[in-house]
Amino acid sequence: MTTLRLIGAGALLLAGAAAYADPCKIAIESNDLMQFSANEITVPASCTDVEVTLRHSGKLSARVMGHDWVLAKDSDVSSIVNAGLAAGASRGYLPESDKRIVAATRIVGGGESTTVKFSTAGLVQGTRYAFFCTTPGHSAMMHGRFEFGASARLAEARK
Numbered sequence: 027m028t029t030l031r032l033i034g035a036g037a038l039l040l041a042g043a044a045a046y047a048d049p050c051k052i053a054i055e056s057n058d059l060m061q062f063s064a065n066e067i068t069v070p071a072s073c074t075d076v077e078v079t080l081r082h083s084g085k086l087s088a089r090v091m092g093h094d095w096v097l098a099k100d101s102d103v104s105s106i107v108n109a110g111l112a113a114g115a116s117r118g119y120l121p122e123s124d125k126r127i128v129a130a131t132r133i134v135g136g137g138e139s140t141t142v143k144f145s146t147a148g149l150v151q152g153t154r155y156a157f158f159c160t161t162p163g164h165s166a167m168m169h170g171r172f173e174f175g176a177s178a179r180l181a182e183a184r185k
């Protein structure tokens with residue numbers, strides 16, 4: 027039953043993406059199993075702004091299984107996660123006005139969703155970016171690669 031429901035949700039997501047056909051709008055899900063629905067997001071360089079909507083398809087509250095979606099350079103992930111841990115729950119496990127953070131949503135619990143819109147002006151093509159969740163202990167499972175521009179992916183594929 028659970029499997030069927032997950033497949034259903036995936037099909038809905040795909041249908042939604044096809045209907046939009048806007049590559050600058052990203053929809054990603056998170057769940058009670060500490061997972062994101064994607065481990066890679068690619069945004070074309072033609073996007074001047076990117077809109078990311080994070081939905082929590084689970085049932086657990088934000089306090090128990092809250093997730094956020096944070097974007098930064100891959101090399102900055104662990105230090106941002108640590109700074110988020112120090113910032114604590116009251117600050118949504120995010121360091122305040124940290125310039126290394128490209129974008130971040132608030133933390134959502136089961137049934138909630140949140141959207142962040144950000145400019146790609148500060149993103150550099152070919153740089154390794156990562157998206158991750160800053161809730162303590164989550165980033166090991168909840169992280170993925172974020173690529174800005176197709177050229178990075180092509181360069182990677184040629185290796």
Ligand SMILES: [Cu+2]
Pocket residue numbers: 060091092093094159160161164168
């Ligand atoms: Cu999380």
